Amino acid sequence: MALHDPTYDEYVATRWSSLYRTAYLLAGNHADAEDLAQSTLVKAYLAWGKVTAAASPDAYVRRILTNEFVSSRRGLRVSRERLVDEAPDAPAPDGLDHERLALWPHVATLPPKQRAVVVLRYYEDLSEQQIADALGCSPGTVKSNASLALRSLRTKISSTEGVLP
């Protein structure tokens, strides 16, 4: 962060790209990622005093982001999921060869909290304590969610492409 507290305008301008990328990894597509990032910034504005007073404004906003993602997915399961005959292909990110991504398509199938743990751990490179702070849970819960996510991903990979070490 800058030496002075950033204004809301400055924060949006400088952190939008980073926030959007994390939102994309959580949501899995551009439309939901944009919604998620924007609703996070709206909530950050409503709590801007707390954001700037926090030891790490980024960590505070990240907490808003992950909570927004987990809670919105909880509602989406009921309100927006559609039953289809075949599972849709996981959307390939721009400019990436879909065939090269072994795990990314399966990350989208993880439960919201496990997916959040995976993104924060392996993309944001946060510690268990930092992830626990972001999700508002204990480090033990983070550890168990990470373990379940990895086990689930290993199972899916082994069933489609063979056993990974």
Place this chain on the structure above:
Amino acid sequence: MNVEQTLTEELGAVARSISTPPPPSVTALVATAERVRSRRIGTTVAVSGLLAAAIVGAVVLGNDLGHPDSAPPITKVSIAPLPTGAAPRIPYVIGSTLYVGGQPISGSYRAATTAGTTTLAYPPAQAGNFNRFEVLHDGIKVANGLARDVVMSPDGTKVAWAEVDATSAHLIEIDGTTGRELGRLTVGPLPLRP
């Protein structure tokens, strides 16, 4: 290939590859936030109103909720003295107290009759004193006697009764307003009976 290593690589690759849209308009974000804030305030006010209504309802219904047999709350009622009229003109007895003109008369009585301003009052029956009576005028005792039957003139100015002793019988008449004896008729000596 390691799952954790692969995850780190793939997530990084995906994040780098996506084209980030331009940041949203801060004005639009702030406007959305203000709408959310207004909605929250409205919801808070509505919830507070409902809560207040529920509390008032509970207070009004009182402890009867869930306790239908409970006693109603004690209500303190301040009653102003009832208006009173003139004292009754007819003497009356409450308990063992005789009231004449609304004023209590000292002594104990069991009944009373009145004519004009004269009252014929009967004290409680006691052994050897069953037929005792008293004559009062305007609440003041003016005579007394011992007789089974006592009569008054309609205006209360005359009171008469008969007394019988061991040897003779007397018919006595007095002035009901003063107690002065007006006449006495004695019959006797009475014949002795076996």
